[in-house]
Amino acid sequence: MFDLSTAQMEIQLVAIVVAVACALVGVFLVLRQMAMMSDAITHSILPGIVVAFFIVQDLSSPFLIIGAAATGVLTVSLVELLERTRLVREDAAIGIVFPALFSIGVILIARFARGIHLDLDVVLLGEIAFVPFNRTEIFGIDLGPTALVMMSVILLINLIFILLFYKELKLATFDTGLAAALGFSPALIHYGLMSLVSVTAVGAFDAVGAILVVALIVGPPAIAYLLTDQLRLMLVYSAGIGVVVAVLGYWMARMLDASIAGSMASMVGIIFVVAYLLAPQRGLVASYLRRRRQRWEFAGIMLAIHLFNHEGLPSAEQENRVEHLQDHLNWNPDFADRAVRWAERNRIIVRRNSHLFLTEEGREQAREAIVR
Amino acid sequence: MTTMTSAALESQPAIAVRDLTVAYNDRPVIWDLDLDVPAGVLMAIVGPNGAGKTTLIKAMLDLVRPAAGQVEILGQPYRKSRDRVGYVPQRGSVDWDFPTNVLDVVQMGRYGALGWIRRPGNRERELALEALDKVSMGEFADRQISQLSGGQQQRVFLARALVQNADVYLMDEPFQGVDATTERAIITLLKELRSEGKTVVCVHHDLQTVPDYFDWVALLNIRKIASGPVSEVYNETNLRLTYGGRVAFLSRDAAAPATAQAAVEED
Numbered sequence A: 001m002f003d004l005s006t007a008q009m010e011i012q013l014v015a016i017v018v019a020v021a022c023a024l025v026g027v028f029l030v031l032r033q034m035a036m037m038s039d040a041i042t043h044s045i046l047p048g049i050v051v052a053f054f055i056v057q058d059l060s061s062p063f064l065i066i067g068a069a070a071t072g073v074l075t076v077s078l079v080e081l082l083e084r085t086r087l088v089r090e091d092a093a094i095g096i097v098f099p100a101l102f103s104i105g106v107i108l109i110a111r112f113a114r115g116i117h118l119d120l121d122v123v124l125l126g127e128i129a130f131v132p133f134n135r136t137e138i139f140g141i142d143l144g145p146t147a148l149v150m151m152s153v154i155l156l157i158n159l160i161f162i163l164l165f166y167k168e169l170k171l172a173t174f175d176t177g178l179a180a181a182l183g184f185s186p187a188l189i190h191y192g193l194m195s196l197v198s199v200t201a202v203g204a205f206d207a208v209g210a211i212l213v214v215a216l217i218v219g220p221p222a223i224a225y226l227l228t229d230q231l232r233l234m235l236v237y238s239a240g241i242g243v244v245v246a247v248l249g250y251w252m253a254r255m256l257d258a259s260i261a262g263s264m265a266s267m268v269g270i271i272f273v274v275a276y277l278l279a280p281q282r283g284l285v286a287s288y289l290r291r292r293r294q295r296w297e298f299a300g301i302m303l304a305i306h307l308f309n310h311e312g313l314p315s316a317e318q319e320n321r322v323e324h325l326q327d328h329l330n331w332n333p334d335f336a337d338r339a340v341r342w343a344e345r346n347r348i349i350v351r352r353n354s355h356l357f358l359t360e361e362g363r364e365q366a367r368e369a370i371v372r
Numbered sequence B: 001m002t003t004m005t006s007a008a009l010e011s012q013p014a015i016a017v018r019d020l021t022v023a024y025n026d027r028p029v030i031w032d033l034d035l036d037v038p039a040g041v042l043m044a045i046v047g048p049n050g051a052g053k054t055t056l057i058k059a060m061l062d063l064v065r066p067a068a069g070q071v072e073i074l075g076q077p078y079r080k081s082r083d084r085v086g087y088v089p090q091r092g093s094v095d096w097d098f099p100t101n102v103l104d105v106v107q108m109g110r111y112g113a114l115g116w117i118r119r120p121g122n123r124e125r126e127l128a129l130e131a132l133d134k135v136s137m138g139e140f141a142d143r144q145i146s147q148l149s150g151g152q153q154q155r156v157f158l159a160r161a162l163v164q165n166a167d168v169y170l171m172d173e174p175f176q177g178v179d180a181t182t183e184r185a186i187i188t189l190l191k192e193l194r195s196e197g198k199t200v201v202c203v204h205h206d207l208q209t210v211p212d213y214f215d216w217v218a219l220l221n222i223r224k225i226a227s228g229p230v231s232e233v234y235n236e237t238n239l240r241l242t243y244g245g246r247v248a249f250l251s252r253d254a255a256a257p258a259t260a261q262a263a264v265e266e267d
């Protein structure tokens, strides 16, 4: 099964390059709470592709990408224009602009472009399996599948942009006001980023279709956000998750004999669920364990404070008996029993014939808890 | 205090606002405002919610485009004096879940001096740590910003402005949601800045503390009601004009700012 043909290698490589390119720009979209914008862009670039195709009459022309990317930026501008009227909110503005542009694209295809390769199935799901057949040659030397060449260039552009303007992107994303006050034009950074997203989406679109582009732009960054709270690592993890999605998605498709793009999208979902459950800090399992531990820690401290408050007083004789905890701390016998044993194990208290006494350590903890 | 004030009056103002009108969607929220902030004062901008205080700060920083009028900072348009101005935005204006830590946020104050593309290095790191120490947040340098309390967030923003090493500071509610200890620490710091000859402008909401904290004040409610030394313009009449009839509780302090000042300096 691991005896790969060149074509299989190439398909996986394209998937990886697409996934990483999307995952990198996606980080900033997700942090800017603009995930939905990627949806709008990927769908509304359709009319851009069609119009550019009418002009250049060549499906593999790089002008197609430029035309489509321009539509992507146009989408963003239109959404923001609508939003600025304050008559609709951002999500509604996206909801108005993107179907409008998308349907223009669909009508254009149906009306004028019937019969050529621009059909709707391909638009939605792409066909990565056919990627190896469409190759780029320069002076008779085969450079590889066109999609691979194109996406590698786009990935490189994304990488350079993010490496060069890392500081500016971070500042403009975290605090637009300060970015503007310090003279880093947030609008310039914003449209730079949106142009990259558009170019990336158009490039990826051809190989993997509109739906997977959105999954790849939003999914890996969202998963990475669960795993780390450092922007630098978020970028690295997001790219890494992109690679994993591409490879596992490809093999899942092979095993199930399903669509590669569809399998990659499902893989995004599966990894998200796994991360959501198992992420070291924010995952459900981790927070459950933390809560459980805290419950006993909290009980131990309460017990220590209770004993501390009565220490040395005549009432201590009464108050420090195990049976007494029931009434005073409102603990049921079972819980009281376990809390006492937990506190004993952690050397907060010692038990001498059913009376409880603070250890030096326990006294210290109680004191600290009280003054805090 | 009086000597410093008169000296300040003679030199060129740190901030000069001329005929400023700002409108969002046709409705002016600042109406024909003239304001001189002398160099070396610690000034409060007070006024009710929606009075245009934040908008005024933003107009000074070129963050909103005025419908008319202009602002000069240190004798020049903001564009030219940008690297001499420090900014503390309202705390709620950013997403504190952003994946970064305290040190990193404070270093952002140096980005303007660094310019495009150049990355912060050791020097920026040291300046940031120094500023964090000044706001007693030294031990929080590596803390994730999502794990800060409101007062700690405020101090991080303050440290970020300090590393800008500016001559004029514009702060939007630096005391918002901080406890009494932090408030005292912040005001001590601001007074220190003033004694270094810097000009500090704060949007401020606690009318009781204005006479203790500030030596200059601007009362604003869409129009400028008054501005000048606290001892001269911070009185009940002007407060009533600014807030409408709702400031009766103030009269005792407002009528006797000098006494309040003395009371604070004793302890």
Ligand SMILES: Nc1ncnc2c1ncn2[C@@H]1O[C@H](COP(=O)(O)OP(=O)(O)OP(=O)(O)O)[C@@H](O)[C@H]1O
Binding pocket: B024, B025, B029, B047, B048, B049, B050, B051, B052, B053, B054, B055, B056
């Ligand atoms: N981006 C905006 N678009 C439209 N109107 C706005 C915008 N920002 C503020 N406003 C309006 O301008 C007026 C002044 O707002 P501003 O934020 O300057 O008030 P403020 O004095 O800072 O109030 P607060 O004490 O509540 O912070 C308000 O009526 C507000 O509704």
Ligand SMILES: [Mg+2]
Binding pocket: B053, B054, B055, B090, B172
């Ligand atoms: Mg405000």
